[in-house]
Amino acid sequence: MVKELVIISGKGGTGKTSLTASFAAISENKVLADTDVDAPDLHLILSPRVRHEEEFRGGHKAIIDKEKCIECDKCRDLCRFGAISEDFVIDEIECEGCGVCVHFCPVEAISFPQRICGKWFISDTRFGPMVHAQLGIAEENSGLLATLVRNQAKRVAQENGLELILTDGPPGIGCPVIATVAGASAAMIVTEPTISGKHDLERVYGLTRHFQIPALVCINKFDLNEYMTEEIEKFCRSQKIPLVGKIPFDPKITKAIVNGKAIVEYPDEAVSKTIVEIWHNTYNFLKSIQ
Numbered sequence: 001m002v003k004e005l006v007i008i009s010g011k012g013g014t015g016k017t018s019l020t021a022s023f024a025a026i027s028e029n030k031v032l033a034d035t036d037v038d039a040p041d042l043h044l045i046l047s048p049r050v051r052h053e054e055e056f057r058g059g060h061k062a063i064i065d066k067e068k069c070i071e072c073d074k075c076r077d078l079c080r081f082g083a084i085s086e087d088f089v090i091d092e093i094e095c096e097g098c099g100v101c102v103h104f105c106p107v108e109a110i111s112f113p114q115r116i117c118g119k120w121f122i123s124d125t126r127f128g129p130m131v132h133a134q135l136g137i138a139e140e141n142s143g144l145l146a147t148l149v150r151n152q153a154k155r156v157a158q159e160n161g162l163e164l165i166l167t168d169g170p171p172g173i174g175c176p177v178i179a180t181v182a183g184a185s186a187a188m189i190v191t192e193p194t195i196s197g198k199h200d201l202e203r204v205y206g207l208t209r210h211f212q213i214p215a216l217v218c219i220n221k222f223d224l225n226e227y228m229t230e231e232i233e234k235f236c237r238s239q240k241i242p243l244v245g246k247i248p249f250d251p252k253i254t255k256a257i258v259n260g261k262a263i264v265e266y267p268d269e270a271v272s273k274t275i276v277e278i279w280h281n282t283y284n285f286l287k288s289i290q
Contacts, residue, residue, distance in 0.1 A: 002157045003185040004165040010200020012171045015220040016190040020168040021045040021262035024127040026279045030164040032130040033153040035146035035180040042168045048123030057114040058141030060097045068109035075101035143175035173207045188216045193228035222246035245278030
């Protein structure tokens with residue numbers, strides 16, 4: 001059975017993508033996925049070579065055919081968003097794609113095509129296959145695209161006999177996070193030792209608990225605020241959440257990213273050895289899940 005580890009955080013910038021890239025370098029028999037479709041950045045470290053590309057279509061926008069339109073005003077009366085002008089042109093920005101005008105138009109003068117909202121890709125990286133995507137600017141349906149990425153990653157894993165999916169998830173607790181977490185084997189929450197970091201951890205853990213997804217915690221830059229690190233450890237103990245490791249602050253991680261590398265590609269660094277140990281703890285946890 002293919003297992004999926006999703007790596008998430010309460011906000012952007014906690015280090016989850018750097019950690020995902022390191023896990024990608026260490027682990028075997030896996031496919032990588034990036035479901036942070038609004039702002040993907042795993043590709044910046046892994047330099048994928050795209051071998052399959054498709055348009056992503058999601059959501060609809062109404063279009064009025066002026067030749068068919070009898071200007072009866074019914075659509076304008078029914079539109080709650082004020083998206084239809086006096087000369088019966090639909091404002092794409094104001095239109096919410098609800099379809100009310102399409103349904104009630106007496107002469108069927110309004111079409112309702114799906115929009116091209118972005119693209120998704122299957123690529124090759126130096127660490128194995130990767131499925132990723134890019135949502136268009138100001139486009140919606142990020143949850144739908146995140147689900148598509150996950151489904152394609154599962155397909156790639158099954159077709160190639162791979163046992164693991166490593167998913168770099170989006171930050172927060174919104175729709176794309178829900179689409180990423182639901183049904184996963186386990187979720188690693190990456191947090192930082194700050195008051196807001198602990199608060200975000202509690203919110204994200206609440207999400208994983210709601211979907212009954214086993215959670216793990218990793219504290220990044222733990223040595224910058226040892227008091228808050230202790231508070232986070234207390235929270236993990238109180239909720240019986242496995243703490244798989246603590247990563248110290250190390251500017252070499254940033255330097256590795258600038259060079260397009262995962263820090264574990266420099267195996268002699270002390271922080272690399274710490275991350276390898278965290279991976280072993282995480283992998284052993286995954287193996288224990290039925």
